[in-house]
Amino acid sequence: MSSVIRTxxxxxxxxxxxxxxxxxxxxxxxxxxxxxxxxxxxxxxxxRMLLGLVLPTAGEVELLGxxxxxxxxxxxxxxxxxxxxxxxxxxxxGRANLGLIDAAGPGGSRRTRRARIEEVLxxxxxxxxxxxxxxxxxLGMRQRLGLAAALLRRPELLVLDEPTNGLxxxxxxxxxxxxxxxxxGGTTVFLSSHLLAEVEQLCTRVGVLDRGxxxxxxxxxxxxxxxGATVVDTPAxxxxxxxxxxxxxxxxxxxxxxxxxxxxxxxxxxxxxxVPVTGLALQRPTLEEVVLAAAGTSADRxxxxx
Amino acid sequence: xxxxxxxxxxxRPRTWVTIAVLNALPVLVAVLVxxxxxxxxxGEGPPFLSAVLTNGALFPLAALAIVLPLFLPIAVAVVAGDxxxxxxxxxxxxxxxxxxxxxxxLLVAKLVALMAFVLVTVLVVAGVGYVVxxxxxxxxxxxxxxxxxxxxxxxxxxxxxxxxxxxxxxxxMLGVAAFGLFFSTLTDSPxxxxxxxxxxxxxxxxxxxxxxxxxxxxxxxxxxxxxxxDLFRDPVLWRDVVRGLALQGVYVGVLLAAAWANFTTKDxxx
Numbered sequence: 001m002s003s004v005i006r007t008x009x010x011x012x013x014x015x016x017x018x019x020x021x022x023x024x025x026x027x028x029x030x031x032x033x034x035x036x037x038x039x040x041x042x043x044x045x046x047x048r049m050l051l052g053l054v055l056p057t058a059g060e061v062e063l064l065g066x067x068x069x070x071x072x073x074x075x076x077x078x079x080x081x082x083x084x085x086x087x088x089x090x091x092x093x094g095r096a097n098l099g100l101i102d103a104a105g106p107g108g109s110r111r112t113r114r115a116r117i118e119e120v121l122x123x124x125x126x127x128x129x130x131x132x133x134x135x136x137x138x139l140g141m142r143q144r145l146g147l148a149a150a151l152l153r154r155p156e157l158l159v160l161d162e163p164t165n166g167l168x169x170x171x172x173x174x175x176x177x178x179x180x181x182x183x184x185g186g187t188t189v190f191l192s193s194h195l196l197a198e199v200e201q202l203c204t205r206v207g208v209l210d211r212g213x214x215x216x217x218x219x220x221x222x223x224x225x226x227x228g229a230t231v232v233d234t235p236a237x238x239x240x241x242x243x244x245x246x247x248x249x250x251x252x253x254x255x256x257x258x259x260x261x262x263x264x265x266x267x268x269x270x271x272x273x274x275v276p277v278t279g280l281a282l283q284r285p286t287l288e289e290v291v292l293a294a295a296g297t298s299a300d301r302x303x304x305x306x
Numbered sequence: 307x308x309x310x311x312x313x314x315x316x317x318r319p320r321t322w323v324t325i326a327v328l329n330a331l332p333v334l335v336a337v338l339v340x341x342x343x344x345x346x347x348x349g350e351g352p353p354f355l356s357a358v359l360t361n362g363a364l365f366p367l368a369a370l371a372i373v374l375p376l377f378l379p380i381a382v383a384v385v386a387g388d389x390x391x392x393x394x395x396x397x398x399x400x401x402x403x404x405x406x407x408x409x410x411x412l413l414v415a416k417l418v419a420l421m422a423f424v425l426v427t428v429l430v431v432a433g434v435g436y437v438v439x440x441x442x443x444x445x446x447x448x449x450x451x452x453x454x455x456x457x458x459x460x461x462x463x464x465x466x467x468x469x470x471x472x473x474x475x476x477x478x479m480l481g482v483a484a485f486g487l488f489f490s491t492l493t494d495s496p497x498x499x500x501x502x503x504x505x506x507x508x509x510x511x512x513x514x515x516x517x518x519x520x521x522x523x524x525x526x527x528x529x530x531x532x533x534x535x536d537l538f539r540d541p542v543l544w545r546d547v548v549r550g551l552a553l554q555g556v557y558v559g560v561l562l563a564a565a566w567a568n569f570t571t572k573d574x575x576x
Contacts, residue, residue, distance in 0.1 A: 051404045054573040076406040083404070087397025091318060104310045105405035149401065 002029050003062070004157050004188045005050060010059035012045050019045045021212035022059065027190055027205070029156075032183050034199035034220070035192040036291055037209030043192045044084055046209065047161055050190075051081055064157060077107030080155035082163055086146025090135035094126060094145050097134060101149055108153050120148040125174060139166035147175065151182075158182070159190045164198060176202055200224075200287045208294050216294040223290045226282045230266045232256045233279030243273040257283060307411050311419035315385075316426075324381050325427050329434045331377060332369035336435075340442040353535045358443055365439025366432040366468060367538070370475050373431055374531060378475075379482045379507050385423050386486025387500030389416040390569065394494040394576035409570045417487060417562065424479045428472055457540040467542075471534040474547060478531050481554040482507065484561035485527070491569040494576045524549070527557055 005027035012020040020042040027033045037043045048054040050061055052069030061068040066075040088097045098117045102108040108116075121127050124144040134142065143166045150158060163179070164172040179202060183189055193199050199206060199220075206223060208216040216223070229249055234240060240256045241248050244266070249257040260266045263280045270277050315321055339345050339358065348356040354368035370378075390413070393399035402412060459467070482503060489502035510526040513519040523529060530550025536543035 048400075048573075048575070052406070053400055053403055054575065055571070072406045073408060076404055079404070081401075081404045083400050085397070087401055089314065089396070089398065096317075100310055100314065101401060101405060104307060104402055104407050 002065075003027065004029050004031070004064060005033075005190060006062040007046075007050070008060050008062075010046070010049060010061060011057045012042075012049060012054060013057040018212050020049065020056075023209070023212075023214040024217075025050075025207060025214065026217065027188065029188055030183070030186065031205045032179070032189045032203045033191065034203030034206045035190060035209065036194065036196065036199055036206060037192075038194060038295070041209045042212040043194075043209055044161065047083060047159060047192055050159060051076070051079070051083065053083070073106065077105060077153060078155055079157045079159060080150030080153070081159040081161075082146050082150050083159070083161050085162070085165060086142045086149070088134040088142065088145060091133050093131045094121070094129050094134055094137070094141075094148075095131075097145065098149055098152060102152055116152055116154075117148075120151045123151060123178060124148045125171075140168060140171050143167055144171075144175075147178075155187065157188045157190065159192075161192045162194075163191065164195070172198070196286075196288050196291060206287070208291050210295040216290070220287070224284050224287060226261065226284055228259065228261050229283040230258050230260045230263045231279075231281050231283045232258055232266060232270065232277060234270070234275060234277050236275055239273075239275050240270065243270060243275055254278075307407060307415040308418050311415040312422055315419045315423055321385070321423065324385070325430050328373055328377050328381050328427060329369075329431060332365075332372045332431065332435055333438055335368075335372055336365060336438045336442050353532065354538075358439060360444065362439035362441075362443030363436070363464065365443065366435035367471060367534075368439075369431050369435030370428065370471065371532070371535070374475060374478075375511075378427065378431070378479060380504065381427060382420075382424055382479045382482045383486045383503035383507070384496075384500045386420055386483040387490050387498075387503055388496040389420060389487050390490040391493055391496040391499045392490075394574070395496060397576065399576055400574055403574055410566065413487075413491075413562075413566055413569055417483075420483045420487065421476075421480065424476050424483060428476050428479070432468070432472055459538075459540070467537045471537050474534040474537065474550070475531075477551055477554050478534075481527050481557045484558040484565075488561040488565040488568075491565045491572070525553065527553070529553065 003026055005025055007023060007025040010020055010023050010025070011018065023046065025046070035043060035046070045054060049056050050063060050068065052072045055069065063071070064075040064078055068075070088094070089100070092100070095117055098120070099113060102113050102117070103110070118127070121129060124147045126141065126144050126148060134145065137145065143163070147163060150160070158179070164175055167175060179189055191199065191203065203220055206216065206218065206220050207214055232240060233254055234256060235254055237251050237254055237256050240258070241251070244258055247259045249259055258266055261282070263282060267277055267280055335355070339355065343359070345356050345359045350356070352368055353371040354364050355371070357364050358368050390399065393402060403409065485506050486499060486503040489499035490496065493499055507528055510528040514523055514526050514529060530546050530553060533546035533550045536546055
């Protein structure tokens with residue numbers, strides 16, 4: 001699969017602080033990539049380096065096959081971006097704002113501009129917007145307008161920083177559906193977020209940044225793959241231990257974790273021994289557990305490196 | 307890109323408010339002079355104002371001379387300081403750059419828009435000055451005007467020299483614009499950039515009056531601003547006008563180079 005974003009040993013140093021410390025990102029065509037990290041972990045600096053806003057101290061960025069920032073003029077028209085919240089000219093209408101940004105660079109044909117603007121406004125749910133200035137928009141409407149600006153030239157790659165910020169639950173759901181639909185149409189999505197639930201529902205691939213280092217980068221499905229244990233919910237937790245002696249890995253109230261990759265087999269054994277079973281599932285780590293574990297070890301590694 | 311910047315500048319209500327306010331002072335002066343019939347004596351007060359009572363067609367020049375020392379530079383500094391820093395503060399700069407507009411192209415477009423603003427402002431001041439001057443005072447439609455040296459100038463000569471004066475004032479303001487634009491690439495605060503440019507002008511005006519600063523006086527950016535008066539001497543006294551143009555040219559060139567060098571290599575974190 002061809003890579004859409006590739007960084008090699010990317011470093012950004014501010015004085016003695018290494019905001020981004022040698023990361024190797026790899027986003028492939030068709031991915032929905034979740035870029036996770038706490039505030040201050042270097043997410044935004046990385047996104048800005050990808051787009052050529054911040055110049056790296058060392059390392060290289062390859063975007064859609066071009067070396068950034070030099071290839072910006074060639075590849076950026078094929079990228080839609082939302083960086084650190086939307087920004088518009090408050091005294092102009094949403095349509096006027098979109099028209100101005102589209103006219104400000106290459107790759108946006110003047111002939112199709114009006115139609116494209118109407119289309120993206122429709123896509124983000126602002127189709128019926130009137131001529132009022134952006135100043136009078138709500139936070140959610142501005143976010144939608146920012147997203148519309150990113151979609152204006154039907155980009156191959158969307159780089160979105162906290163795209164659902166300021167939206168209500170219905171809005172978040174709508175945008176998620178829109179992104180998935182675009183992705184089905186072939187758009188690669190690079191999504192930076194600290195909302196684990198959002199990433200878990202949307203992404204196929206995850207990268208975790210901690211204090212400037214990429215501590216994890218893998219398929220979401222692999223990260224949250226079954227651990228080889230089964231979780232049993234039962235009102236008689238103590239009797240499980242008696243029946244499945246040696247296979248019980250842990251007990252937490254009415255939840256018992258049992259070794260075994262086949263819940264049906266565990267169920268059969270328990271029910272056969274007369275233990276009531278109210279719930280049964282393969283144990284999978286949540287993304288939160290994966291991220292916390294990865295970020296935790298990295299903190300130690302940073303200490304050791306000093 | 308240049309079209310985008312021009313549209314942004316001239317569709318902004320603030321731009322026109324600035325220009326309107328700029329015209330208020332000359333109009334006020336004209337009304338006061340007309341009502342009291344008390345023009346300053348020749349050689350005192352703003353240049354040309356003394357001659358206005360006899361020839362209203364000279365009022366555009368008086369109007370320029372009135373706004374030139376303070377109001378016009380303030381307006382230009384504010385707009386220039388806003389050029390890049392204003393976009394940075396609003397957050398729109400990052401979207402322009404990832405559009406991508408190209409940093410050099412953006413700077414050039416900003417500069418052209420600024421030049422357009424300066425030209426439009428100067429022309430509006432001159433135009434309003436002409437209308438006010440010819441309605442409030444006696445115009446001399448046939449006889450032309452009188453040069454500062456006392457000889458008479460034909461209508462064509464007066465018009466031609468007025469146009470040159472407008473051009474000269476525009477060039478003088480480009481120096482201010484260049485300072486503003488340079489500071490605008492240094493900071494994300496449009497206010498700081500405008501104040502920086504104004505600080506330079508205040509410093510320059512102050513040093514100009516100081517004898518101890520006379521060795522550097524010829525290089526002060528405001529030194530030759532009022533040299534446009536020399537265009538109305540008979541014959542035209544070119545020396546200061548030419549020096550003024552050359553000086554502004556050097557300032558504009560150096561400052562734009564600095565602005566470009568800074569802007570194209572800086573991290574945009576706004």
